[in-house]
Amino acid sequence: MSIKVPLELLPNQSLTIELDSIRYGLRFHDLGGMMSVDISINDELIIEGQRCVGSDPLIPYRYLKADGGNFFFLTELGDIVYWDKFGMTQSLIYLTAEELSTANGN
Numbered sequence: 844m845s846i847k848v849p850l851e852l853l854p855n856q857s858l859t860i861e862l863d864s865i866r867y868g869l870r871f872h873d874l875g876g877m878m879s880v881d882i883s884i885n886d887e888l889i890i891e892g893q894r895c896v897g898s899d900p901l902i903p904y905r906y907l908k909a910d911g912g913n914f915f916f917l918t919e920l921g922d923i924v925y926w927d928k929f930g931m932t933q934s935l936i937y938l939t940a941e942e943l944s945t946a947n948g949n
Contacts, residue, residue, distance in 0.1 A: 867914075
C-alpha cells in the first residue's frame with residue numbers, strides 16, 4: 844500500500860519523514876514553472892537538484908535507496924510538477940521496497 848506524503852501549497856518547503864525505518868529529508872525548490880528536490884537519507888545528502896517529473900522516481904538509482912523505497916509524483920494528464928497543484932491534482936507518494944520489487948516483477 845503506497846503512502847501519500849503530505850505537501851503544503853508552498854513554493855519552497857522541506858520535510859523529514861521516517862518510512863521503512865529510514866529517515867528521509869526532502870527539500871523542494873521552485874524553479875519557476877517546475878520543481879526540483881534535494882533528498883537525504885539518514886542525514887546523508889544523496890540527491891541535489893533532481894528535477895521532479897510526474898511518475899518518475901525521485902531517487903533515480905537503486906544503489907542510492909539504502910534498501911528503502913522510492914518517491915513518485917502522481918500528476919494529472921502528464922502535468923509538470925509544480926507546487927501550486929500539490930494536494931489538488933498532484934500528490935507525492937512513497938512505494939516501499941517490497942512494492943517496487945513486486946511492480947518490477949522481481
